[in-house]
Amino acid sequence: MERQRNGAFSQALKKRGLRFIVVGDLKEEWYLYSIAHPIRGPHEIVPNLERYFSPALVEKLLRGYPELPADALGDEAQRSFGEILSDVQVHLPIRLLARDLLAHDFPVLCYSIRWTPAQARPYGYVTHGTDRALWALRVPILSEEQQAIAKAWLDAIDEESLRLNEGGNGRSADDILVLKEDRVIIEKDEEFGKYERLAESLTSVL
DSSP states (O other), X not given: OHHHHHTHHHHHHHHTTOOOEEEEEETTTHHXXXXXXXXXXXXXXXXXXXXXXXXXXXXXHHTTSOOOOTTOOHHHHHHHHHHXXXXXXIIHHHHHHHHHHHHTTOOEEEEEEOOOOGGGOTTSOOOTTTTHHHHTTOGGGSOHHHHHHHHHHHHHHHXXXXXXXXXXXXXXXXXXXXXXXXXEEEEEOTTHHHHHHHHXXXXXXX
């Protein structure tokens, strides 16, 4: 994290010829992370988080989330675990990486996918892996309307990538390329402030 914050990482990327990077997430990453371990109740959240992080980090992390009652149902505890783990494994890291690289003049294309084809979502969630049909433009499984959305998404990624590859400036850290069901748009990241606050609360243990 220190190399990322102080600019050493961005300098190393430049020395190796990289001109920009692309990072992003999906709207409901929590689902895949919620099934990483069986969580039968709130009492199992901390032990399973400590599989990944130090007790000190887990203690600080949990202060930022609502505490479940001891008798909360397993499904509720499972989702809470998934939301916490996906925040720290996906949503927070990509935003910190984008922020720190941009602060040292290394361009980043940050994206968020909030829609994927229904047939690619066996459990209904826009989660990890359900975007594969878009990136690979899997025509056989996509309707004509879905193909048009996928092509618009890939065109937007390509256009922004070409701009950065030709030396265009990186956007601000809270600008994000978003895929919605009916359009592709660059907008302010609604979640950026939330993750900035989470990062600040964890500064002493990161």
